[in-house]
Amino acid sequence: MSRPNTVRCMLGMLGTDVHSKGIRTLARLLDEAGGIDVDYIGEHNSVEGMATAVAERKADIVGISFSSAAYVEYTRQLIEAMKARGVGHVPVILGGIIHPDDVDELKEMGVAGVFGAGSKTEDIIAFVQNEGNPQR
Template sequence: MRVRVLLGMLGVDVHSRGLRTVSRILRDAGVEVIYLGEHNSAAGMAAAAVAEDVDAIGVSFSVSTYTHYVADLTAELRRVGAQDIPVMVGGLIHPEDVEHLRSLGVAVVFGPDSTPDAILDYVGGLARAL
């Protein structure tokens, strides 16, 4: 079975180069990527995740308000009964925020030093679990 991953950015963050790079890496590895791009709302991303029946959601941030947006997304996923979809957070994430993000329901955090192999290993684990 092929893994389906929804990728997007929440709020007003427009630095999408990292997200586009991850999208290409995943697609080149055979992952089906549903790319929403920039300026998404938590409700819109959660609805798309359910409609597209994805195996994971990836959000990327280069702004410091990511904990607020992640809290909104995980709350919305719970509201629509999709809290079982793993949320991957990446971008300019402060190491001291990782535990807080996990407490919000984030499955994995990929910071600026994360490698493509680390991302592919995580997504590969999803594929093995299907």
């Protein structure tokens, strides 16, 4: 059960993307950081299922990991599906294999943060604690 001022962070993967070691490790590290309730919903989620989960579980921030090239389209679809469910205000962060040339487009569509290969764990934790803070 979430406590006041605790960030509810939902993490998952969309489609057939299955390289989950990184996001599972991040889930553990976020949980250990304190002040973050992590809800890792696993692999093979549909866009509609993920957006519904964000709404039903009242996530404060959602993180998606990608290792496939379909991340731009999946992200666009997720943001639209979240808006349709009234949770378009929930920050979306991306991680995994994200090409630097796509970062501007992703941010223009509403992505709050992009953490590709080489990102520092402490930077991700600080971002989640700040952007996902329900008191913000």
